[in-house]
Amino acid sequence: MSLDAVTVAICTHNRLDLLRRTIASIHAAQRPAGCRGEILVVANACSDGTEQWLTDMAVNGAGPHGWSFRHVREPALGKAHALNRLRTLETAELIAFVDDDHRVDPGYLRSLVEAAERHPESGLFCGRILPDWDGREPAWVHDTGPYRLYPLPVPRFDLGDEERPLGVDGPCPGGGNLAVRREVLRRVGPFRSDFGPVGHNLGGAEDIEWVRRALAQGERLQYVPGMVQYHYVDPDRFRLAYLMKKSFERSASVVRLERSMPSDGTAPPRFMWIKVFDRLVRLVVSAADASRRRFYAMRLAGALGEIHGYRLRRRDESLSAIGKGKE
Structure with missing residues (x-):
């Protein structure tokens, strides 16, 4: 089963500098031959110049390597609202979610598309999320002794080098590095707005709840180690x-x-x-x-x-x- 297109979806709220970084990494990623790429941004109640920048980007129509680009506005503040807006849009058959404070590995898209072609029975795919260390983090972050901090304030999801299916018993990925077939996104239903973060608060789990619901409905989830995203390390998170x-x-x-x-x-x-x-x-x-x-x-x-x-x-x-x- 070959895929001819993939939509990379980003929900963003007032993180323009990080969003630019995210999109640049997508443009730089390898794309399988014959597979068209689209970047779709949902601007969630942005007030920092993000929407004007996105409008300017959309005027150009396409980025490097033939990427098409578009954005929509979701005025209701909350990531779940942005995700549910996405559910109503026309997209490629395969939708790859990338958080606005992530950057993707050069091999990310190729690994995802190849896995989706190998596993037509799977409707969901997840990969690794690794901290994007830059040397500014305090030394104690890397402690391995009895008083090491876990979980760290920077998300990490790494199940090793072996590709394998994941079931309802876990481990369960979040939505930061998740890909979903379009029909599965619509079939499973909306994301719960009473769980997700609102703005930049620390609430969450709207993505985990949705993935668990999908698995409970019989959808299949495949872990793909080559799907790697790096999470921005904010120094303020270590206070x-x-x-x-x-x-x-x-x-x-x-x-x-x-x-x-x-x-x-x-x-x-x-x-x-x-x-x-x-x-x-x-x-x-x-x-x-x-x-x-x-x-x-x-x-x-x-x-x-x-x-x-x-x-x-x-x-x-x-x-x-x-x-x-x-x-």
Whole structure:
């Protein structure tokens, strides 16, 4: 099964400098012979000059190597709204999602298209996301000892060098390096706007929820190691306040999506509160050691995030029960 075109889709909000970098990397990527390329940007409530720059780009019609280019505006702030706007547009059969703070590896598109041709039974494809280290990051980021920070505030998804299918049991990729066949994008349904980031806040999981829903509906997902994207490393992400907030939001999203965890009570389970108390004590006694203090501050924020996620999940279940009662 040969593919004659691919749409590279970028949802962006007020990141013009990074967006330019992303698009330049796509132009520089190798494209399989006979496969047309299109860059499609959804400008999500942008106010930093992005839309004017995109308009100027569109006037030229095509970029280097024959890339066509277009953009649309989505005024409702929130990445899920931008993704759902994308679902309504005409695209190539294969849609490759690239975040606006990523750059693609030169072999990215070739690896994706070749995998899509090898696996016509698969409707979704994912690859590696690696930090784009530039030497400005603090040394402790690369620690491998007992108090190393995980997950790092820079996304990383790397399942090794072997191509393989992924199932409902995971691991589950996010949407930063995901490709979807057009009919699958439409068939699975919209992205949930109550999950995704709004602007540049630290909410998320709208992509993971959608991928899990797709797999639950029987869609197939293929991990392709040659699909490599590099995530921009923002130095501000290594401040303790950011680390704690990200840990809180990520843990809340994970628990909110976790259906195997019991939720038969209105209050968070006792073990969650025990974990908070344990992390707090460890943080207090670690005050003199910067590595331990940083580690347990993140763990405490994560434990509090789990409680928040539990409460959000209980709310979701209550709303779902009310909705079913009205049917």
